[in-house]
Amino acid sequence: MQLFWENQNWENEDKHFLGLKSMPFERSFPAIDLRAGLYSIRGPRQIGKSSWLKKLLKQACIASSPFDCFFLSCEHLIDFKDLAQTLNLFKTRRFIFLDEITFVKDWPRAIKHLIDSGYSGTIVVTGSNTYDLRKGVDRMPGREGFGEDLYLLPMNFQEYLKARKDAKWKSLTKTEALEKYFRIGGFPLAIAEAGENSTKTTKTEKLIEKWILGDIAKIGKNESYTKDIISQIVQTMTSTMSAHKLAQRTQVGSHHTIADYLQVLEDMFVVKTLNSINPDTGAFRFKKEKKFYLTDPIYTKLGLRWLGLEATDIESSLLAEQVAHEYLSRKFDRIGFLTSSKNGEIDFYAYKKWAIEVKWTDIPSNISSFYKNIILPQKMIWNKTNFLNDFD
Numbered sequence: 001m002q003l004f005w006e007n008q009n010w011e012n013e014d015k016h017f018l019g020l021k022s023m024p025f026e027r028s029f030p031a032i033d034l035r036a037g038l039y040s041i042r043g044p045r046q047i048g049k050s051s052w053l054k055k056l057l058k059q060a061c062i063a064s065s066p067f068d069c070f071f072l073s074c075e076h077l078i079d080f081k082d083l084a085q086t087l088n089l090f091k092t093r094r095f096i097f098l099d100e101i102t103f104v105k106d107w108p109r110a111i112k113h114l115i116d117s118g119y120s121g122t123i124v125v126t127g128s129n130t131y132d133l134r135k136g137v138d139r140m141p142g143r144e145g146f147g148e149d150l151y152l153l154p155m156n157f158q159e160y161l162k163a164r165k166d167a168k169w170k171s172l173t174k175t176e177a178l179e180k181y182f183r184i185g186g187f188p189l190a191i192a193e194a195g196e197n198s199t200k201t202t203k204t205e206k207l208i209e210k211w212i213l214g215d216i217a218k219i220g221k222n223e224s225y226t227k228d229i230i231s232q233i234v235q236t237m238t239s240t241m242s243a244h245k246l247a248q249r250t251q252v253g254s255h256h257t258i259a260d261y262l263q264v265l266e267d268m269f270v271v272k273t274l275n276s277i278n279p280d281t282g283a284f285r286f287k288k289e290k291k292f293y294l295t296d297p298i299y300t301k302l303g304l305r306w307l308g309l310e311a312t313d314i315e316s317s318l319l320a321e322q323v324a325h326e327y328l329s330r331k332f333d334r335i336g337f338l339t340s341s342k343n344g345e346i347d348f349y350a351y352k353k354w355a356i357e358v359k360w361t362d363i364p365s366n367i368s369s370f371y372k373n374i375i376l377p378q379k380m381i382w383n384k385t386n387f388l389n390d391f392d
Contacts, residue, residue, distance in 0.1 A: 023188065023192050024166075024167035024195075025164070029048075031059075035122065036121055038140060038147035039147045040124075040147075042152070044269045045207075046187060046207050048188060052126075057071055060097075064095065068094040069095040070090040071098075071099070074098055074100050074103050074107070075100050075103050076103075078104070080106040081110075083104050084113050084114070091117070091119055095121060100126065102127030111125070115140075123147070125137070130268050131219060154295070155186035156327060157186075157323065157327070160181050170196060182320065187296065190298055201298065205301055205302055208302065212270065213227075224251070225251075225252050229265070230265070230270070232246060232250055234304055237294060238318050241290060241291065242290065243256075243258040273292055274290060274292075274325060274329075274336060275337075276336055282351035300322065324347070332350060337349055344370045344371070354380070355379050356380050357381045357382070360384060361384060364383050
């Protein structure tokens with residue numbers, strides 16, 4: 001693959017393209033106008049970042065020429081010196097694609113050297129260690145205005161529906177499809193493994209587990225702590241929580257250590273934090289209790305398994321709120337929740353814009369007075385009938 005420009009049929013022999021063809025459905029990757037700059041493709045492992053990189057390589061070959069492009073899988077390089085020597089040989093190429101760059105020790109030094117030496121083309125990198133990739137790219141001098149971060153995340157519900165249609169699986173009602181999505185999530189491998197009837201995802205779960213614990217170990221963190229934290233988030237992710245309370249529920253002990261692990265898990269796209277908002281000012285209440293959500297149901301299944309439980313041991317209503325949070329956090333830059341000891345809680349809130357309550361039932365009940373009394377341009381109760389209905 002490294003000398004793909006010498007093989008006119010490289011696409012037909014490439015393992016990632018062959019892997020895409022073997023899937024029962026095709027996931028669409030975003031089309032990107034690759035101008036000069038440093039781009040990183042970020043997202044959890046087993047999500048298809050390398051496949052997207054190959055698609056971008058093909059796009060560059062068509063737009064320019066295969067001889068203007070260079071692709072390198074970095075898995076077998078030892079350190080930044082090896083990478084720097086290789087890049088020096090191909091620094092005249094307009095497009096440079098580097099897959100699995102986080103395998104290379106001190107890799108940012110090689111990229112910095114290339115840029116400092118006057119390289120003015122396009123560099124696109126991916127890495128399995130998402131924590132290391134973020135740290136490395138963010139430390140790059142002159143990063144601002146030079147490229148951007150690209151994200152590839154688990155498939156959302158609409159993509160899941162499209163995947164089922166493309167695979168020619170039987171049609172479902174929206175509620176039926178949501179119930180299946182709640183249990184499977186959006187990793188393409190999990191959807192393909194579950195199949196038409198959306199059954200087990202055991203193989204994908206093991207791959208995801210290996211990735212999480214492997215990356216944790218690489219940065220010197222404790223695997224048992226990680227399992228404990230994720231398992232406790234499974235049980236508390238629709239409740240207000242603090243690092244101190246989470247520490248008390250685990251064997252970790254220190255809330256400072258909990259906060260450190262939560263940041264790492266956010267960098268790995270496993271966890272997201274939802275802050276309380278002051279309804280009078282719109283400011284986040286950073287010192288107040290928060291909510292911690294896992295970003296995909298497959299992480300929830302892992303956490304349950306680490307507790308010795310089954311996926312059926314968690315209610316669909318909790319999974320519905322998890323999926324709603326992930327949908328909203330991707331769509332809007334700034335969301336939070338409202339809480340009051342007197343008026344109750346509103347699940348999701350955007351300052352002076354909208355409020356959403358999630359009630360996974362046919363007829364919503366037990367609506368908080370906070371939601372009933374707040375005046376906003378848009379208020380919605382997402383139930384089985386209108387769940388995830390789009391809005392501005």
